Amino acid sequence: MSRLLIIGCGGVASVAIQKCCQNSEVFTDICIASRTKEKCDALKDKLAGTTKTRIETARVDADHVEEVIALIKDYKPDALLNVALPYQDLTIMDACLATGVDYIDTANFEPENTDDQEWRVIYEKRCExxxxxxxxxxxxxxxxxERFENAGITxxxxxxxxxxxxSVFSxxxxxxxxxxxxxxDILDCNGGDHGYPFATNFNPEINLREVSSNGSYWEDGRWIETEPMEIKSKYNFPEVGEKDMYLLHHEEIESLAKNIPGVKRIRFFMTFGQSYLTHMKCLENVGMLSTSPIEFNGQEIVPIQFLKALLPDPASLGPRTKGKTNIGCIFTGVKDGKEKTIYIYNVCDHEECYKEVESQAISYTTGVPAMIGSLMVLTGQWKKPGVFNVEEFDPDPYMEALNKWGLPWVVCEDPETVTVWR
Ligand code: NDP
Incomplete structure (x- = not known):
């Protein structure tokens, strides 16, 4: 029996919430809280009569710590799942600290306003x-x-x-x-087709910022940075087929470099079609990916936020998307003195996801693990005071839960490896 407070009610949250409701034995009570309460109410109405989980809804602006603290004090959850945006990570963690509640998220912090001077000074020092x-x-x-350790929360x-x-595969x-x-080598392949000339599969602002940035990888104890899309490769993905893929910077490289002892190189590749890349370059060249506010007709607008309003809502891609995703990792290393290579991956079918929870596979493949992370913490299987990345806990119960809750995985012991060219 447990109470989970879920902040955010977008594409990922909608899947995580529906998966919690399939698992009412653990998630007996949930509260869906977001900036736009109508979305929370609509999801609650949709789920009415289909689950034993008791659902409440609330409005919260998680940019304000005090609002989150007040909501936590009112709802009294055992844990909080943050599936809002990375911009809110720190305010929500502050609220958890102030109230002694465990915290789970899916993406690391980035600031909404990258012109913020206080943030920029620290950022530039870190870059160097x-x-x-x-x-x-x-x-x-x-x-x-240290603050989470002292508070005795996870x-x-x-x-x-x-x-x-x-990271759990690792x-x-x-x-x-x-x-x-x-x-x-982490390989993220989306072989799905939504039929639009250009759309992003999750929050456009977060997605486009990530993809238009410099690439980088970890090798021999240091970062090597590349131009955006400078390193290209092709891979023949099981159940999807051959796709072009490009090296990107990705956040788990940073934690895996710290938590996988002796690792010499970590790279991340994502597949993109030529149409996506051409649209993105054009939007970037005309300044539409900028996060700096501009004056337009006496009003201040942020170009990337305006672009987000024009693009299809990722949640609306579900009914149109056909094809499969294949995401996984190729590992090389040694066992009993012998060199070996394995590939662990999951294949997810967009149309099957839509049938089950009315969303496409990108939200599904994120929302299911968000539910599983909450499950691990709430059932005490992954619970100790401090701040942890998922690879720091015993992977076995999480891997079992992936099979049980809709993301079965495969271990291939003789995989094709990755060859790159620039
Ligand atoms: P969406 O934009 O679809 O949803 C975001 C939700 O957060 C919306 O409901 C939005 O409310 C709400 N929100 C935004 N700001 C606030 C605020 N200040 N206070 C309260 N609620 C707020 O995003 P996604 O569902 O696509 O992504 C959710 C998270 O998942 C992101 O952090 C993303 O980076 C992460 N992600 C992680 C992946 C992974 O594999 N690890 C992959 C994909 C995404 P409103 O409706 O009012 O806008």
Whole structure:
């Protein structure tokens, strides 16, 4: 019996909430709270009569710590799942600290306003010291470690698919298949087609910021940064087929470099079609990806937020998307003195996801692990004071839960490896 407060009611939240409602034995009570309460109420109405989970809804602006604290004091949850935006990570963690409630999220902190001078000074110092220029990094949330330890509460960071499941795959590979892992290639392939010339599969602002940034990878103890889309490859994905993919910076590289002992290289690749890349470059060239406010007809607008209003809502892609995703990791390393390579991956079918929860596979592959991370914390299987990434806990119960709750995985012991060219 447990009470979970869920903040956010977008594409990922909608899946996480429906999965909690399929598991009413653990999630006896949930409260869906977001900036737009009507969305929470609509989801509650949709689920009425289909679940034993008792659902409440609330309005909260999680940019304001005091509002989150008041909501926590009122609802008294055992844990809080943050599936709003990365901008709210720190205010929500502050509220959890103030009230002694466990915290789970799916993405690390980045600021909404990258012109904020206080943030920028720290960011520029980090770029120089660590050698990567992504706007997001774990330092902000890792900084809460001692405070969470002292408060006796758990923060579980990054329980989506990537980061999340890919990080748990890494812990599982290390536990069961290797004495030492030397390289990790994380491959994120979306073989789905929604029929639009251009749309993003999750929040456009977060997605476009990520994809238009410099790439980077970890090698021999340091970051190597590349131009956006500078490193290209092709891979023949099981159940999807051959796709072009590009090296990106991705947040789990930072935590895996710290938590997988002896790892020599970690790279992340994502597949993109040419149409997506051409649209993105054009939007970037005309300034539509900018996060800096501009004056227009006497009103201040942020170009990327205006673009978000024009693009299809990711939640609306569900009924149109056909095809499959394949996301996983190729590991090389040694076991009993012998070199070996394995590939652990999940394949998810967009149309099957839609049939089950009325959303496409990108929200599904993130929402299911968000529910599982909450399950691990609420059932005490992953619970200790401090701030942790998912690969720091025993991967076995999480891997079992993936099979049970809709994201079955495959271990291939003789995979094709990745060849890159620029
Ligand atoms: P959406 O934009 O669909 O949903 C975001 C939700 O958060 C909306 O309901 C929005 O409310 C709400 N929200 C935004 N600001 C606030 C605020 N200040 N206070 C309260 N609620 C707020 O995003 P997604 O569902 O696509 O993504 C959710 C999270 O999942 C993001 O952090 C994203 O980075 C992460 N993610 C992680 C992945 C992984 O594999 N680890 C993959 C994909 C996404 P409103 O309706 O009012 O706008």
């Amino acid at each position: 010291e660590l050698g990567f220029t992504a706007l997001f990094d774990y330092s902000w949330q890792w900084d809460y470690k 923060a579980l960071l990054g329980s989506g698919f990537d980061p999340g499941v890919t 812990a599982y590979a290390l536990k069961h298949y290797f004495d030492e892992i030397h390289t990790i």
